[in-house]
Amino acid sequence: MNTQHAGVMGKAPMVESLEAARGFAALYVTVAHLLQVLGFRSGEGAMPLLVEMIGGYAHQAVLFFFLLSGFSIHYASMHRPLDSVRGVWVYLLLRARRIYPIWLFVYVLAAGLIWLGREAGVPRYVDWWQGMSTWDWIANLLFLGDRSYVCGRLANAMPSTAVWSLGYEVIYYFLYPVFWWSTRRIGIHRTLLIVAAISAVAFALNEYQCHHLWNVMELYIGWCLGAWIAHQRRHGRHFSVGGPTLFLTGSGLLLAALVLGNTRFAVAVEALWLGLFFVMMAWHDSKAALQPMSIRSKYWAAAGMLGMVAMVLAIEQWRMFAPNHTLFQGRVLSFMAIGLVLLILSGQPSASRLQQALTRWLLPLGGLSYAQYLLHMPLIQAGQAWAGLTGVLSALPVILVGAYYLERRMQPWMNQKLPVAWPVSTGQVVTAAR
Numbered sequence: 001m002n003t004q005h006a007g008v009m010g011k012a013p014m015v016e017s018l019e020a021a022r023g024f025a026a027l028y029v030t031v032a033h034l035l036q037v038l039g040f041r042s043g044e045g046a047m048p049l050l051v052e053m054i055g056g057y058a059h060q061a062v063l064f065f066f067l068l069s070g071f072s073i074h075y076a077s078m079h080r081p082l083d084s085v086r087g088v089w090v091y092l093l094l095r096a097r098r099i100y101p102i103w104l105f106v107y108v109l110a111a112g113l114i115w116l117g118r119e120a121g122v123p124r125y126v127d128w129w130q131g132m133s134t135w136d137w138i139a140n141l142l143f144l145g146d147r148s149y150v151c152g153r154l155a156n157a158m159p160s161t162a163v164w165s166l167g168y169e170v171i172y173y174f175l176y177p178v179f180w181w182s183t184r185r186i187g188i189h190r191t192l193l194i195v196a197a198i199s200a201v202a203f204a205l206n207e208y209q210c211h212h213l214w215n216v217m218e219l220y221i222g223w224c225l226g227a228w229i230a231h232q233r234r235h236g237r238h239f240s241v242g243g244p245t246l247f248l249t250g251s252g253l254l255l256a257a258l259v260l261g262n263t264r265f266a267v268a269v270e271a272l273w274l275g276l277f278f279v280m281m282a283w284h285d286s287k288a289a290l291q292p293m294s295i296r297s298k299y300w301a302a303a304g305m306l307g308m309v310a311m312v313l314a315i316e317q318w319r320m321f322a323p324n325h326t327l328f329q330g331r332v333l334s335f336m337a338i339g340l341v342l343l344i345l346s347g348q349p350s351a352s353r354l355q356q357a358l359t360r361w362l363l364p365l366g367g368l369s370y371a372q373y374l375l376h377m378p379l380i381q382a383g384q385a386w387a388g389l390t391g392v393l394s395a396l397p398v399i400l401v402g403a404y405y406l407e408r409r410m411q412p413w414m415n416q417k418l419p420v421a422w423p424v425s426t427g428q429v430v431t432a433a434r
Helices: 002-006 016-037 048-055 058-077 085-119 123-131 134-141 164-186 188-208 212-218 220-234 243-260 266-285 295-316 325-345 349-417
Strands: none
Touching: 016 048, 016 058, 016 266, 016 349, 048 325, 058 164, 058 220, 058 266, 085 123, 085 134, 085 164, 085 349, 123 349, 164 188, 164 212, 164 220, 188 212, 188 220, 212 220, 220 266, 243 266, 243 295, 243 325, 295 325, 325 349
């Protein structure tokens, strides 16, 4: 932790575990969409539970990206000189340089593939081309599109891409200097309370009349929760809640999300998933992670988790929470089994070795995650349209190679061609790397 604190006024050191988590989330989204393109639907087919567990939570993975994004931006920029117009301008230029060149490349690629498919008479591409208005094409260049089923959208998100989430994050990027200023003036905790109130008001307004801005601001609290974790980490502070409380809180949030998913309270499910991911990320810097739980503490945590599961399954016998009774039970038991395994392994040397191995394997994917996230849908869809299963499977190495080229070749080249430097604030000029 001293290393992290020593980097407060300079370039923030990478948090490898969270970078690896980013890589895993991007990989999960890719696998989920691959299964969807191949016709596997969550909760359907011969192995509904297996399909759901490995591909049914792509949207939740995107919510996790929001927390990771808030963490990354604040972790890198909380001690940057954003107290001047020049500093804010540099920050915005760096954000544009980071996200726009890769998106422009993928935009042209995806548009070209849709046009080729339309010319070849592929029904899917014909429908997509006809469904996009001139405004839709322009809006997607400006990150203003959203999913076609979301009410209040300004434009339809470009088909065969995952660009809709960037439309949310770009607004968060623009708001960050205000968030930064607020944390300096009134503190991180009061700022977070204000953000929570803003998200609650946006939620209420969206229930009254849908609008893209309300859609975006509903989830802003998740992005800022990630920033809060970064704030604590860069100041060397530890999350004070103990291990049993974290496991019980996380289990409660997860069960509530599963229970409410098919009820009239489903509008609250995204907030529950954001809360779960916050607990998972906060674990890294908690006192519980630094001071392993005793056997007695693990016993009581396990008893509490099993008690919640038993209560949910008992109530579900007479008040069904999902159309498929067996599938609901399977997902509850599967998630809780994962939680119990994590509880048992917590603090064990074997768990530390396993985490290090997973981090080492997934870390390269974390560095490619942005390009991979944008590339995977156009290439998977094209592979399926032109060559079926063979094309989809062949798209996977092309996605990884393309992401590597964009992140490791094109992006550094863009950084050299468009150099940006932070203004003098602490007696030195810091050349921006991100």
